[in-house]
Amino acid sequence: MTVSFFAAALSAWRAAHLAVPDLHADDTALDAVVKLSIKAVPNARTAENLGAEREGTGVVFGDKGLILTIGYLILEAGSILVVAGDGRVYPANVVGYDHATGFGLLRAGVDCRPLEVGSSAGVRELATVLVAAHGAAGGTSRACVVSRRRFTGWWEYMIDGGIFTAPPRFEHSGAALLDADGKLVGIGSLWVSDALEIGAAFPGNMFVPIDLLKPLLDDLLATGRRREPPRPWLGVYSEEIQGHVVVTRVLPESPAAKAGLARGDIILGVGGEPVGRQSEFYQRLWASGDAGSSVVLHVLHKRTVRQLTVQSMDRMAFLRPSPN
Numbered sequence: 001m002t003v004s005f006f007a008a009a010l011s012a013w014r015a016a017h018l019a020v021p022d023l024h025a026d027d028t029a030l031d032a033v034v035k036l037s038i039k040a041v042p043n044a045r046t047a048e049n050l051g052a053e054r055e056g057t058g059v060v061f062g063d064k065g066l067i068l069t070i071g072y073l074i075l076e077a078g079s080i081l082v083v084a085g086d087g088r089v090y091p092a093n094v095v096g097y098d099h100a101t102g103f104g105l106l107r108a109g110v111d112c113r114p115l116e117v118g119s120s121a122g123v124r125e126l127a128t129v130l131v132a133a134h135g136a137a138g139g140t141s142r143a144c145v146v147s148r149r150r151f152t153g154w155w156e157y158m159i160d161g162g163i164f165t166a167p168p169r170f171e172h173s174g175a176a177l178l179d180a181d182g183k184l185v186g187i188g189s190l191w192v193s194d195a196l197e198i199g200a201a202f203p204g205n206m207f208v209p210i211d212l213l214k215p216l217l218d219d220l221l222a223t224g225r226r227r228e229p230p231r232p233w234l235g236v237y238s239e240e241i242q243g244h245v246v247v248t249r250v251l252p253e254s255p256a257a258k259a260g261l262a263r264g265d266i267i268l269g270v271g272g273e274p275v276g277r278q279s280e281f282y283q284r285l286w287a288s289g290d291a292g293s294s295v296v297l298h299v300l301h302k303r304t305v306r307q308l309t310v311q312s313m314d315r316m317a318f319l320r321p322s323p324n
Contacts, residue, residue: 131165
């Protein structure tokens with residue numbers, strides 16, 4: 001269903017200010033919500049956007065100290081420390097990362113009861129949920145689910161079934177989203193201005209639904225990535241503006257930069273197929289072959305339409321390797 005502005009605003013206010021007797025997560029379960037402190041490797045390509053030093057939240061789940069977080073925190077990580085609720089500090093290793101969903105997996109020797117994983121499919125609009133970050137990032141607060149929909153990001157990223165909540169939390173990276181039974185149903189990714197698609201600002205957060213992890217978990221544990229061949233990646237940031245896909249940034253030394261794509265270019269088509277929406281751009285790009293395949297872009301550059309052939313690559317091959 002589509003939630004109205006009034007219903008979303010009222011439900012978000014109620015979630016934040018009124019007690020909800022049936023929404024709970026006991027203190028023992030919340031011990032599984034930990035702080036992550038990450039230092040990137042020298043000359044990390046992600047340092048400009050994400051910082052050379054990063055902090056966020058992780059969630060202990062499964063067994064043997066497995067920790068789930070949002071993956072951008074651990075990209076090009078040189079060292080990772082986990083701070084448990086009792087103040088003990090543990091070193092952590094990267095287990096796996098999935099660019100398609102945005103999940104990152106770590107392992108550390110944290111001794112606590114893991115959070116139970118629930119089902120994000122059962123999270124409905126206007127439901128009250130619990131957002132749990134580590135203590136220094138604000139701890140726990142209640143929120144309302146105002147939208148369930150596809151999310152497209154400017155960094156060649158798109159997922160279906162994103163969980164959008166309000167009111168917004170600013171310390172959201174890796175925060176756990178818990179349902180009424182205290183089960184993990186999502187991981188915090190972003191602050192967004194359009195949690196509700198109404199053509200006006202309605203700030204909130206986007207959580208990656210936990211159900212996207214379930215078919216990937218065995219692959220991530222076994223090899224650190226999903227089994228399928230990686231998608232073609234160009235190194236383009238874009239924005240959808242009035243029915244056009246506009247290039248807002250081209251990463252230095254990326255495939256797009258080497259092909260001559262520039263900021264301000266408008267991507268008109270991929271492989272001869274027209275695109276007018278960011279989602280169409282991604283769908284055509286990812287359908288053009290595996291990482292390493294040649295991608296033909298039709299681009300409007302300074303009032304001139306031109307054709308560019310971009311030799312795509314695996315995004316992970318572009319990043320600096322972590323020592324572990």
